[in-house]
Amino acid sequence: DIVMTQAPLSLPVTPGEPASISCRSSQSLLHSSGYNFLDWYLQKPGQSPQLLIYLGSSRASGVPDRFSGSGSGTDFTLKISRVEAEDVGVYYCMQALQAPITFGQGTRLEIK
Amino acid sequence: EVQLVESGGGLVPPGGSLTLSCAASGFTLSNYWLYWVRQSPGKGLEWVAYFKGDGSSTKFADSVKGRFTFSRGNARNILYLQMNNLRAEDTAMYYCARDGPAIMVDFDFWGRGTLVTVSS
Numbered sequence: 571d572i573v574m575t576q577a578p579l580s581l582p583v584t585p586g587e588p589a590s591i592s593c594r595s596s597q598s599l600l601h602s603s604g605y606n607f608l609d610w611y612l613q614k615p616g617q618s619p620q621l622l623i624y625l626g627s628s629r630a631s632g633v634p635d636r637f638s639g640s641g642s643g644t645d646f647t648l649k650i651s652r653v654e655a656e657d658v659g660v661y662y663c664m665q666a667l668q669a670p671i672t673f674g675q676g677t678r679l680e681i682k
Numbered sequence: 683e684v685q686l687v688e689s690g691g692g693l694v695p696p697g698g699s700l701t702l703s704c705a706a707s708g709f710t711l712s713n714y715w716l717y718w719v720r721q722s723p724g725k726g727l728e729w730v731a732y733f734k735g736d737g738s739s740t741k742f743a744d745s746v747k748g749r750f751t752f753s754r755g756n757a758r759n760i761l762y763l764q765m766n767n768l769r770a771e772d773t774a775m776y777y778c779a780r781d782g783p784a785i786m787v788d789f790d791f792w793g794r795g796t797l798v799t800v801s802s
Contacts, residue, residue, distance in 0.1 A: 607786040611727075618777055618795055619719075619727065624788035631790075662727055666787035670743055671717075671729040 572597050572665050576674035584682045589650040591677045593663035598643045599626075600667075607667035610639055610648045613676075614659040622661075623648065655681055684708035684791045686716075686778045691796030694768055702763040702796055703755075704778035711735045711759050715781040717789065718763055720774035720798075730776070733761055746772070768800045 573596040583589045599606045606626035611619040621630040623639035626646060636651040650657060658681055663674040690702040704716060718730040731742045733752050740752050746765075753762045765772065775795040782790030 601786070603785060605785060609786075609788050611789070618792040619789070620792065621782070621788055621790050624782070624784050625786055628784070630788075664727075669741065671787060673727040673729075676726050 571670055572599075572668055572672050574663055574665055574672050574674035576661075576663060576677050579675060579677055581677055581679045582682045583650075583653045583679060585655060586652050589653050589657075589679060591648045591661050591663075591679075593641075593646045593648070593674050595644045595646075595665055597668070599646075599665050600643055606642050606646070607665060608639075608641075608646050609664045609666065610637075611662045611664060612657075612659050613662065614656075617659075619662065653679070653681070684780070686780060686791055686793035688776060688778050688793040688796040691776065691798045693799045693801065695802045696769060696800055698768050698800070699764070699766045700768060700798060702765065702776055702778075702798070704761045704763070704793060706759045706761070706780070709780070711761070715787075716761055717779045717781060717787075719777045719779055719789070720772075721777070721795075722771075722774045725774075728774075731763065732781075765798070768798075770800050772798060773800045774798060 575594045577592045608626045610623035613619040627639045638649050660676040685707045687705045712735040714735045717732045749767045751764045777795045778793040779789035780791045782788045
């Protein structure tokens, strides 16, 4: 199975400041199509996860443009340009290149 | 509006059985893949199984293979997950999620989940 490793596991951020989460995979997630098969999800407190980013860098419908995804191969990053209070929750990366689908451990973003 | 609604969770003793339902609305289930993803209390996310909407393909995680199966209801927009020989480690919130139209698997819609507790 592909192992997904996120860092940091906890991320305190001041509102208005940027934030960055790293996700590394044990194998390359670059598909023959040229796309990286990596998603980012946010699970807000008491809610189910919601899709933020797919194919490594494409924003899902309705996701604010302060969220961006980058990276290729085994190293990926989710960036929030200016954190808002509503961004609190646990962020997960997920690989879908190889079965079984696997998730990172999650990064808990909290407001300072 | 796309909606997924799970139901059927509850408390069951080890070795018992439970059937979860995922009711889909706002889209044609046969045109999509549906996934079950679970989350143990305080833990991360784990893929459990998938079902191709037309019923031609299913797959289960090794941890549940041979114990979990799928079925479709008479109402074609409902998917059932039959869970047998349940173990304590199956205790989790179970989410039904739709695989979106992109080239890769991406869960564009999720249900609110149904809680399964396996305990004597």
